[in-house]
Amino acid sequence: LFRSSSSRTLPSFLIVGPSGAGKTSLLTLFERGSPATTHTSQTPLTVEAALPVTTTAASNRYRSSHDPSSKEHKIFLLVDTPGHGKLRHHAFENITSPQHLKGIVFLVDAANLSTGAGGPTDAGLREAAEYLHDILLMLQKRAMGTKKVPEMPLLIAANKQDLFTALPAPLVKAALEAEITKVRESRSKGLLDSGIGMGDSDMAEEKEWLGEGGEGKFEFAQMEDVGVSVTIAGGSVLGGEGPEVGKWWDWIAESL
Ligand code: GTP
Ligand code: MG
Structure with missing residues (x-):
């Protein structure tokens, strides 16, 4: 059997x-086993990584242990x-361009999501929620298009759990859901105010609305309808x- 190591064929x-x-x-x-010192990124970066031997990929789980593969x-x-x-167009292009995309990791600094009383400390939460909203909306539009697209698992990785100010994963989930509820309201209001969508059919407007219609709360579970299963797990790189x-390795193994 011909096996190509070309990066195009890798998940x-x-x-x-x-x-x-x-x-x-x-x-x-994930590439080397220990984190390197970083600078803020200006370009995308692609590397090869291997699943640790202790983690079994879902696709291998039912193979006999005598199967060499x-x-x-x-x-x-x-x-x-x-x-x-x-x-962020780099991220959006990687979602829309055809490739063997198996999943998306949305990494947040869990110590920068303070849910204070609306002061400037909420900026981190707002930024994360807006970015995540836009990615989920893009995945929703993609799923509602004419082409059939594969399901897309998304991991919200609540990083920096080593810091005592970090929100634990369940609170990160709640904070992001509540903030995305606000983001989608202000986004649809913005569209109405700017006149975009006026005169359009309800359908067109519906498409800009993330998750279920109506005034209710946004929940990640609503994304299941468009083939996006959202998992939240805490961890720390340093x-x-x-x-x-x-937990993040386990999610990658599940999705591989
Ligand atoms: P951009 O390239 O600007 O988008 O940022 P990035 O998401 O790539 O962040 P980067 O990996 O450069 O890390 C930013 C800072 O957070 C660095 O100083 C890291 O050392 C620090 N950092 C990353 N992970 C952790 C962690 O788990 N705990 C703590 N305390 N610091 C971390
Ligand atoms: Mg970077």
């Missing part, structure tokens, strides 16, 4: 999220993208006792 995972979340740190950790390292590509607001990324 890939896309890492997105706000600037400073730790995306490039995570990429170097079950002992093979599972190789995949990781694509890091810049988080800066003006450079930290006193070393990296804590087992």
Whole structure:
């Protein structure tokens, strides 16, 4: 059997999220086993990584242990993208361009999501929610198009759990759902105010609305309807006792 090692045929995972979340740190950790010092990214970066031998890829789970291919390292590509607001087209292009995209990791700095009383400390949460909203809306539009697209698992990786100010994963989920509820309201209001969508059919307007219609709360579970299953898991790329990324590896193994 011909096996090509060409990067085009390898499954890939896309890492997105706000600037400073730790995306490039995570990429170097997954590639080399220890995180390198990083600078803010201005271009995307693709590397090859291998699943640790202790983690079994879902696609290998039902193979007999006598099957030599079950002992093979599972190789995949990781694509890091810049988080800066003006450079996010790199992330969006990687979602729309045809490739073997197996999943998306949305990395957030869980210590930068303070849900204070609406002061400037909420900027981190707002930025993360707006970025995540736009990615989910893009995946929703993609699923509602005429072409059939594969399901897309999305991991919200709540990074920097080593910091005592970090929100634990369930609170990160709640904070992002509540903030995305506000984002989609202000986005649809913005469209109405600017006159875009006026005179259009209800259908066209509906498409700009993330998740279920109506005034209710946004929940990640609403994305299941468009083939996007959202998982939230905490971890840390750095930290006193070393990296804590087992749950993220497990998710990659599940999705590979
Ligand atoms: P952009 O390239 O600007 O989009 O940012 P990025 O998401 O690639 O962030 P980067 O990996 O450069 O990390 C930003 C800073 O966070 C660096 O100083 C890292 O050392 C730090 N950092 C990353 N992960 C962790 C973590 O788990 N805990 C702590 N305490 N710091 C972390
Ligand atoms: Mg970076």
